Amino acid sequence: MFVKRQPASGRQTSGDPVSGELGSGETVTIHLDGEPIRAPLGDTLAAVLLARGTVATGATGVTGASAVSGAPRAPYCMIGSCFECLVEIDGLGQRQACLVAVREGMRVRRARGPREPSP
Amino acid sequence: MSPGHELSGRAPATCDFAVVGAGPAGMAAAAQAAALGLDTVLIDEQPAPGGQVYRNVEAVAQARPGALEALGAGYREGLALAARFRASGAGYRPQTAVWAIEENGAPGASLGLLGPRGAETLRARRVAIAAGAMERAVPVPGWTLPGVMTVGAAQTLLKASDLVPGTAPVIAGSGPLVLLYATRLLALGAPIAAILDTAPPGNRGRALARLPGALGQLGGLRQGLGWLRAIKAAGVPYFKQVHQVRALGDGRVEAVAFLSGGWRQRLETRLLLVHEGVVPNHHLAMSADCAMAWDAEGWCWRTRTDPWGATSVETIAVAGDCAHIGGAEAAAHAGRLVALDATRRLGAIDMGTRDRLAGPERRALARLRGLRRFLDALTRPRLEILAPNDDEVMVCRCEEVSVAALRRAVALGCQGPNQAKAFTRCGMGPCQGRLCGLTAAAVIARERGVAMAEVGHQRVRPPLKPLTLGELAGLDGAPGAGASLDDLPAPVDAEGGAPQP
Numbered sequence: 001m002f003v004k005r006q007p008a009s010g011r012q013t014s015g016d017p018v019s020g021e022l023g024s025g026e027t028v029t030i031h032l033d034g035e036p037i038r039a040p041l042g043d044t045l046a047a048v049l050l051a052r053g054t055v056a057t058g059a060t061g062v063t064g065a066s067a068v069s070g071a072p073r074a075p076y077c078m079i080g081s082c083f084e085c086l087v088e089i090d091g092l093g094q095r096q097a098c099l100v101a102v103r104e105g106m107r108v109r110r111a112r113g114p115r116e117p118s119p
Numbered sequence: 120m121s122p123g124h125e126l127s128g129r130a131p132a133t134c135d136f137a138v139v140g141a142g143p144a145g146m147a148a149a150a151q152a153a154a155l156g157l158d159t160v161l162i163d164e165q166p167a168p169g170g171q172v173y174r175n176v177e178a179v180a181q182a183r184p185g186a187l188e189a190l191g192a193g194y195r196e197g198l199a200l201a202a203r204f205r206a207s208g209a210g211y212r213p214q215t216a217v218w219a220i221e222e223n224g225a226p227g228a229s230l231g232l233l234g235p236r237g238a239e240t241l242r243a244r245r246v247a248i249a250a251g252a253m254e255r256a257v258p259v260p261g262w263t264l265p266g267v268m269t270v271g272a273a274q275t276l277l278k279a280s281d282l283v284p285g286t287a288p289v290i291a292g293s294g295p296l297v298l299l300y301a302t303r304l305l306a307l308g309a310p311i312a313a314i315l316d317t318a319p320p321g322n323r324g325r326a327l328a329r330l331p332g333a334l335g336q337l338g339g340l341r342q343g344l345g346w347l348r349a350i351k352a353a354g355v356p357y358f359k360q361v362h363q364v365r366a367l368g369d370g371r372v373e374a375v376a377f378l379s380g381g382w383r384q385r386l387e388t389r390l391l392l393v394h395e396g397v398v399p400n401h402h403l404a405m406s407a408d409c410a411m412a413w414d415a416e417g418w419c420w421r422t423r424t425d426p427w428g429a430t431s432v433e434t435i436a437v438a439g440d441c442a443h444i445g446g447a448e449a450a451a452h453a454g455r456l457v458a459l460d461a462t463r464r465l466g467a468i469d470m471g472t473r474d475r476l477a478g479p480e481r482r483a484l485a486r487l488r489g490l491r492r493f494l495d496a497l498t499r500p501r502l503e504i505l506a507p508n509d510d511e512v513m514v515c516r517c518e519e520v521s522v523a524a525l526r527r528a529v530a531l532g533c534q535g536p537n538q539a540k541a542f543t544r545c546g547m548g549p550c551q552g553r554l555c556g557l558t559a560a561a562v563i564a565r566e567r568g569v570a571m572a573e574v575g576h577q578r579v580r581p582p583l584k585p586l587t588l589g590e591l592a593g594l595d596g597a598p599g600a601g602a603s604l605d606d607l608p609a610p611v612d613a614e615g616g617a618p619q620p
Contacts, residue, residue, distance in 0.1 A: 001266060001390060002273075002282040005307060040280070047280035062265050068519040072370050074265030076516075076554075078272035079171055080164060081253045081400070083517065083549035086585075094549065094585035099164050099216075 001062070001074075002050045004040075028104040045097035045108065046075045046085045063087055063097055063110055070113030086111065129595045134160045134210065136461050137230055137243035139217050139403060142170020143197065143447045144439025145249035146204040147454030148461075153209035155462045160210035160241065162217055162232060168204060170251050171271070172447045173197030175279045193447060200451060219581035220246060220407040220435065228407075228434045231581065231594075238590040245434050245461045248407075249454060250400040252440035255419075255500065256554045257292065257393040258507050261366030263516050270300050270394035283309045284390050289375045291364050292394035293318035294498040298346040300392070305353050312388050313356040315377060317395065319501045320360065358384065362501055366391050395500040399441045402553055406579040407432055413572040417444055417495060418505060419557060420576050427460035428453060436461065444495070449487045452480040506561035514562060515555040517548020522562055529566040535574035536560045549585065552577040 026041040030048070039048040049062050062074035063085045076082040078098045085097040088109040097108075138149045141163035149161040161168075169176040176197040204211075215234030222228050227244040254269045261267065270290060276282040287310040290301055297314065304311055351357060358379040367374045367385075376385045398419040405411065405420075410431035414421040421443060428436040438457040439450035456477055463473040507514070510523035520543045525533075528542035536552070536559040539545045545559050546552035552559070556577045564574045582591075 001285055002276055003285040005277070005281045005283045043280045047276055047282055050276065051280075051282055053285075066263075066519060068517075071263065071519075072265050073263065074268075074371075076262075076268050076272065077254065078268070078275040079253060081550065081553045083553075086549060092587060096585075101166060 001053060002047075004051065028102055028106075030102050030104075030106040030108060032108050033110060039102045041102065043102055044078075045087065045089070045100050045102050045106070046078060047098075048102055049085075049097060050075060065111055065113040067111060067114055131229070131240035131242050131595060132160075133242045134158045135244050135465055136160070136247065136458070137162065137228075137241055137245075138209075138247045138249055139163075139220075139230075140170060140249035140251055140439075140441070141165065141168040141204075141211075141213070142172060142249060142251045142439060142450065143200055144251070144441075144450035144454035144457075145170065145247070146200040147451040148247050148249060148438055148458040149209040149454075150200070150203045150207040151455045151458035152462055153207035155458070156467050157458075157462055157465065158210075159207075160212060160243070161204065162212045162215050162230070162241075164214065164216050166213050168201045168211075168213075169197055171275065172251075173201070174275060177201055179278070196448070196451070216584040217403060218584045218586055220248075220403060221581075222407075222432060222434055233584055233586050233590065237596075238586055238594045240595055243434070244465055245436070247428070247454070247457045247461065248403050248435065248437045248441060249439045249450070249457075250403050250441040251450075252397040252444055253400045253553065255395045255398050255504075256558055257395050257504060258512050258514060258558050259364045259366060259393070259504075260509055260512055261368065261372065262393070263513050264366050264368050264372045265370070266368070266372035266389050267366050267391045267393065270296050270392045271397075273392050274300050274303075277303065283307055284392075286389040287312040288390040288392050289313050289315065289386055289388040290392045290394075291315035291317060291361065291375065291377070292392075293322075293500070294394055294396045295494065296397075297394050298350065301350050301355070302346045305349065305355070311355045313358060313386055314350065315361040315364065315375075315379070316357065316359045317361045317364065317501060317504070318498060319362075322497050322499055362503060364393075395504050396495075396498050397440065397444055398557065399444060400553075401437075401441055402551070402579055403583060404430060404435070404437055404441065405576065406581055406583055407435055409435060409437070411576055413570075415571075416492070418499065428457040429460065445484070445487060445491050449484055449491070452483045452487075455480050456484075505558075506565045507558065514558045515543075515545040515548060517550050517555075518544040518546075520545040520555075520559075525559060525562045526566055529563055533563065534567070535563055536577045537575065539563060540577070546577050551579055551583065 027038045028041050029036050030039050065072055073084050075085040075098055080096050080099050086094050087097050089095040090107050135157040136152045136159045138145045138161045141161055146168055149159050153159045167177055180198050215232050217230050218233055219231035220228055227242055228246050230241045232239045232241055254271045289312045290297055301314055361377050361379045364377045366372045372391050374385055374387050375391050401422055404422045410423045411420045412423050422430055422437045424430055428438045436457045438453045459473045459477050462468050507522050512522045514520055514522055524543050528539055533539050533542045539559055540547050546555055560574050564571050
């Protein structure tokens, strides 16, 4: 859904004064639903998930699925107000991905919709 | 368990002046208070100061030295505010959320914090809430589909993470942020599918009535007109008088339908960016039981304050956009006013000194107010955004409560957004009404045929941010953290004996 802006080169971005790499260029490895992926150090987890693209396979959206209906959901506000980006990080649930910067080895699990009570 | 409860492990940290939010108002307030000798702490969720408008300003200044000149005086001012705050000696608690503010008997207030060290209590003699603004919810059909986001969200992704849309977006809305972001995309060479101007026709007349007050700030007006010309010159499809916007798609947004000038339109897109102005982020003040008033001009709830930002709660003041939408420059002045008042109330300066130092800040605020009122009138959203009429529109995203459900609740006797919680669960989800509060109140007011002030606003209860029982039990290092059920004393029944299994 979103892609990294290309650094100034050639004619693209020549009209924009705010050009050049912002981050350090370093990446870290995080685990998304068990799958290792590379993520730019310093980015918020929500930004990383949005850059990865909408995963509308089954009932899982970018950050998960509605706890009420299972409909896929994705970040909406990016400032911590909408709570659409709630994911489980390192075993702790209900973390707002838009407010957490990725770390090496972070384990992320996304919501799968309404949960069944355990037997 | 409330913050400051006696079962906590360590004695809570204390300070004279706690400021919540590191945007322009918060940075200015903390720096001013510290400069006058108050023991000050600035608390903010993000890892670096700047809030939303100056998000990531220190990193941008370092990585792109050329950016500051080009981004104009506003951005440079953000860097200056951050530098002054850093040099002021005020304490700084980044990556820390405030989940409660309470006056609970002892002098001052207790703040519940959740940060990298876990849950903690901070006692402050005075508190300034500088939580800024949030974008007004845009409850169109399909707004919960992945790929529908606010323009502010896209702006944040650009500022903080260098991300641009990977697909040509449709940008729908009204207000300066729409043109600002579209202009940035154009300068980056990123394509835009279309811009949909949703401003209702009456706005221009209302705005013109306020033009005299805005004339002192002509620079801002000229800048906006320049943006519009650039966008049209670039050939971006631009639709006016847009209404009845609907996001369509299965599992994600795939197209946007709308009406413009009497014609039905449909555009394919995988990203719909919406924006209908900003409203104060008054959630924290509401949770602390600060009295609110309905602001018909800004069409939102506003914290009742005196001219210094003091609220109906003795120890709490509000400053900046979370008190009254005024923009970044006004926020800095308001932050300093709140700090001056706090310093006077705590006895560190006298009233004469306070008034003398406050003079320039008040004059600046008066000068800036004119432009803001003009812009407010120019960008008042359509009624269909403020109080959607379409049965299928999701008012409460978290609990999936539609306009139809609220209509049924009103028919059954629901009086306002608080009762709507019991009737429908609207406002009971994780966002605690941040996104649905205004819309729910507006829909109910319309259905009942009464004024907004009569239906009232949702009551907000702590905790304002999710925290686990383990974090709460471990408040201030109490031994509760990591305890298991086996560690608790054995339960007893009503007579004091062990209950039968």
